[in-house]
Amino acid sequence: MKTVSLKIDDSIFGETEKILSRISISRNRYINEAIEYYNxxxxxxxxxxxxxxxxxxxxxxxxxxxxxxxxxxxAD
Known part of the structure; x- marks a missing residue:
């Protein structure tokens, strides 16, 4: 497992936090799934x-x- 430092736009971070408050997964899991999907x-x-x-x-x-x-x- 790798540790990565990210700079996330405030609006994206805020939206992500709102979503995370309504679902039951960690921020780390959410970001990993998002990257996996985007890949x-x-x-x-x-x-x-x-x-x-x-x-x-x-x-x-x-x-x-x-x-x-x-x-x-x-030709024939």
Missing amino acids: KVQKRQILEKRLKAESELVKKDTMNILKEFEKIDY
């Missing part, structure tokens, strides 16, 4: 960008292959 969101976005980029590459290759097949069809 998952970021990983999904990174994967989505990567898949889009790879899809574009495949799309270009596929179009080139289709053009080559069209040339073969017309």
